[in-house]
Amino acid sequence: MDEVFKALADASRRELLDSLRAENGQTLGELCSRLAMTRQAVSKHLAILEAANLVATVWRGREKLHYLNPVPIHEIADRWIGKFERSRLDALGDLKKALEARDE
């Protein structure tokens, strides 16, 4: 679990996860073309995300496809959010989303 928090504690890595959320299954090249980071930096961040199991990968021929793997985040939520709290938190989350959406 430490790995997950460490991996998430970096804006560039969160940006990479956002990019995969928008378009799952990207190659390294595709990820680089969408982000203002060097190939080396993207590659390094991906390795950390993969070690934390936040990114899952498959090989297609010589291409490595990267997928957002939200499973560890789900495990964290299950650990600290009880089943009765969840609906209230969801309601608050929805409220926040609805109120903030107006400013976009």
Added chain:
Amino acid sequence: MSKLDAKATATRTIATTRIENGKPKFVYVIYIAAPIEKVWQALTDPKMTEQYWFGYRLKSDWKVGSHYVSEKDGVPPFDKGIVLECDPPRRLSYTWHPEHRDVLNEPHSRVTFELVPLENQVQLTIIHDEFETGSKVFERISGGWPRVLSSLKSLLETGHGLAPSWNDADKPWLRQAAGRCA
């Protein structure tokens, strides 16, 4: 999708699945501290699926070409499909087709489970692909697998599956499942 590349990172060994072509919509990975046979049983034994898949029993003889059904008392079957591959305890693949009126006409998608034994745990990879463009099923299942997988891990490691989430008021097929399981 058959060969596996295993590579050790600083922290854990990761086995990467190889695919022939296409681009799966979802790839999920979870690590479960249990014997591989137990994880396989959890995927194929209705008495086990009932305990983590929110009350649904997944029934089949698991022969290639056979049907399977995911059902529970008092509600219509959630999913019906055909077994595409079954190689215990390493690999299971079946077609995926939720039995809901508005998606009945959609072609079946495909879900594949790959199990790789690592030192003290099993790496379970779920690949869901072959969706039709604009698939409603695809929109619906987004987010569903992590919940099922977390519940599976919880069952095998602690003896208890997870309760379904109640934030699914807009998803009748899940609400139906939740109502029965709590």
